[in-house]
Amino acid sequence: MVMAMRVNxxxxxxxxxxxxxxxxxxxxxxxxxxxxxxxxxxxxxxxxRAVLDVAQGGxxxxxxxxxxxxxxNSCFNEILKAINRFKLQDFFKVNKSExxxxxxxGYQILFxxxxxxxxxxxxxxxxxxxxxIWVEEATETDRxxxxxxxxxxxxxxQKSKRLILSFNPILQDHWIxxxxxxxxNDSKNVLQDEDRLILRTTYKDNKFLTQDDxxxxxxxxxxxxxxxxxxxxxGVLGHVIFKNWHTEDLSEYREALDNFRNGxxxxxxxxxxxxxxxxxxxxxxxxxxxxxxxxxxxTNDVLAKRILSLIGKQVVFADSAEPKSIxxxxxxxxxxxxxKKGKDSVFGNRKVDRIGTRKVDHLRxxxxxxxxxxxx
Numbered sequence: 001m002v003m004a005m006r007v008n009x010x011x012x013x014x015x016x017x018x019x020x021x022x023x024x025x026x027x028x029x030x031x032x033x034x035x036x037x038x039x040x041x042x043x044x045x046x047x048x049r050a051v052l053d054v055a056q057g058g059x060x061x062x063x064x065x066x067x068x069x070x071x072x073n074s075c076f077n078e079i080l081k082a083i084n085r086f087k088l089q090d091f092f093k094v095n096k097s098e099x100x101x102x103x104x105x106g107y108q109i110l111f112x113x114x115x116x117x118x119x120x121x122x123x124x125x126x127x128x129x130x131x132x133i134w135v136e137e138a139t140e141t142d143r144x145x146x147x148x149x150x151x152x153x154x155x156x157x158q159k160s161k162r163l164i165l166s167f168n169p170i171l172q173d174h175w176i177x178x179x180x181x182x183x184x185n186d187s188k189n190v191l192q193d194e195d196r197l198i199l200r201t202t203y204k205d206n207k208f209l210t211q212d213d214x215x216x217x218x219x220x221x222x223x224x225x226x227x228x229x230x231x232x233x234x235g236v237l238g239h240v241i242f243k244n245w246h247t248e249d250l251s252e253y254r255e256a257l258d259n260f261r262n263g264x265x266x267x268x269x270x271x272x273x274x275x276x277x278x279x280x281x282x283x284x285x286x287x288x289x290x291x292x293x294x295x296x297x298x299t300n301d302v303l304a305k306r307i308l309s310l311i312g313k314q315v316v317f318a319d320s321a322e323p324k325s326i327x328x329x330x331x332x333x334x335x336x337x338x339x340k341k342g343k344d345s346v347f348g349n350r351k352v353d354r355i356g357t358r359k360v361d362h363l364r365x366x367x368x369x370x371x372x373x374x375x376x
Contacts, residue, residue: 009052009055009086009088011052011086015048015085015086016045016048017041017044017045017201017205017206017207017208018205018207019199019201019205020041020042020045020049020199020201023045023049023197023199024048024049024052026197027159027160027162028160028162028194029192029193029194029195029196029197030153030160030161030162030163030195031162031163031165031180031195031196031197032162032163032164032165032196032197033164033165033166033176033180033196033197033198033199034046034164034165034166034199034201035165035166035167035168035169035198035199035200035201035232036168036169036199036200036201036202036205036232037168037201037202037203037217037228037229037230037231037232038168038203038217038229038230039203039206039209039213039217040201040202040203040205040206040232041201041205041206041208042166042201043074043075043078043136043166044078044081044082046134046136046164046166047075047078047079047081047082048082048085048086050063050079050082050109050132050134051079051082051083051086051088051092051109052086053132054101054103054105054107054108054109055088055091055103055105057103057105057107058107058128058131058157058158058159059107059131059132059159060107060108060109060110060125060127060128060129060130060131060132061108061109061110061130061131061132061133061134062110062111062112062120062123062130062132062133062134062149062152063075063076063079063109063110063111063112063133063134063136064111064112064113064114064120064133064134064135064136064149065113065114065135065136065137065140066113066114066115066137066140066141066145067113067114067115067140067248068111068112068113068115068116068119069113069252070113070137071099071111071112071113071136072099074136074137075111075134075136076099076111079101079109080094080101083101091103091104092104099111102126105127106126106127107125107127107128108125108126108127110123110125110130114135114141114145114149117148120148120149120152123152128155128157129154129155129156129157130152130153130155131153131157131159131160131161131162132161132162132164133149133150133152133153133162133163133164134164134166135149135163135164135165135166136166136167137166137167137168138165138166138167138176139167139168139169139170139174139176140167140246142175142285143175143179146163146165146179149163150163165180168228168229168232169200169228169232169233169234169235170228170234170235171234171235171236172234172235172236174234177234180196180198181198184198186233189201200232201232202230202231202232203217203230217229217230218230224236250288250290253279253288254290257279257281257288257290258279259279259280259281259282260277260278260279260280260311260314261278261279261280261287261317262275262276262277262278262311262314262315262316262317263275263276263278263316263317263318263339264276264307264316264317264318264319264336265318265319266318266319266321266322266325267296268296268297268298268299269296269297270296271296272294272295272296272298273293273294273295273296273298273303274292274293274294275292275293275294275306275307275310275311275316276289276291276292277289277290277291277292277310277311278290291310293306293307293310300325300328300329300332301328301332303329304328304329304332304333304334305332307329307334308332308333308334313335314335315335315336315337316334316335316336316337317336317337317338317339318336318337318338318339319338319339320338320339320340323338326338
């Protein structure tokens with residue numbers, strides 16, 4: 001039995017996956033990383049642990065994701081499930097509008113998005129200090145955000161401070177690898193020293209999956225998705241230009257964006273004409289892909305209408321190999337310019353001169369401008 005004496009709580013250890021039990025009350029080390037494949041139960045465990053920690057007293061949690069609105073349907077709901085699973089509803093007051101969960105002993109679980117840094121700075125629990133910061137989907141965040149969060153773990157407390165990261169290991173060149181995974185042995189699933197605890201789990205560690213769940217995981221054949229989401233390994237995508245990207249509903253960002261960049265590659269029969277409408281957030285070093293045209297059989301007059309309806313009089317940079325098409329589109333009212341391509345520049349194999357090579361932290365894709373589900 002696992003005891004949480006502060007609220008006279010007795011919980012059967014069978015409600016936990018066995019692989020996580022050694023870390024249920026692991027006060028140290030300060031950096032704790034739980035990563036691995038999908039359906040491994042890591043987020044469920046961390047939600048369970050947060051509830052028990054707060055119920056015992058002395059710990060306040062700040063739970064974060066990169067975007068605030070994604071928290072409600074992930075960590076927030078997972079913690080509510082844990083409270084209900086433990087039958088602790090009478091011990092916790094839940095404010096759904098403010099997304100705060102307060103235990104009867106005064107300790108709290110608070111939630112915030114890293115897209116609102118001013119709110120992060122002002123968050124203060126009603127009793128004591130923040131002792132634990134849990135960052136879900138930590139691969140969505142950048143190094144600066146995590147370092148700033150680590151600085152929030154300050155103030156006098158009888159409990160040790162912990163920065164907790166959970167994620168699927170998307171790409172092996174991610175900054176998290178260089179920052180925390182030094183000395184990691186990929187043939188083992190755990191690394192623990194005085195500074196770090198790193199635990200890798202997969203669907204095989206989750207005894208609560210149904211047979212259908214297991215079969216769905218084991219039927220994955222794509223090498224990248226199998227490595228990352230089935231086996232919990234850092235992924236490799238091969239020779240691609242952009243790696244750190246995900247799909248997301250960008251409707252709430254559109255009005256605030258003003259630094260637009262548009263590109264056009266000509267095509268007609270077999271190869272489509274391709275227009276991409278993007279915005280660049282210099283402060284966050286992110287590219288937002290807002291819309292696109294990708295069609296075959298478009299004559300230049302029809303293509304012009306597509307461009308004008310999508311971006312209006314915004315400038316669009318086009319492949320300089322078709323000066324006739326550029327001239328025609330200009331005559332149809334498109335604000336078009338030819339790109340400057342250096343020697344041997346080929347878009348298809350990354351031999352591009354004159355195109356910025358500055359590393360982009362996040363590339364967000366919203367095809368057609370339609371709302372998309374958040375990345376989970």
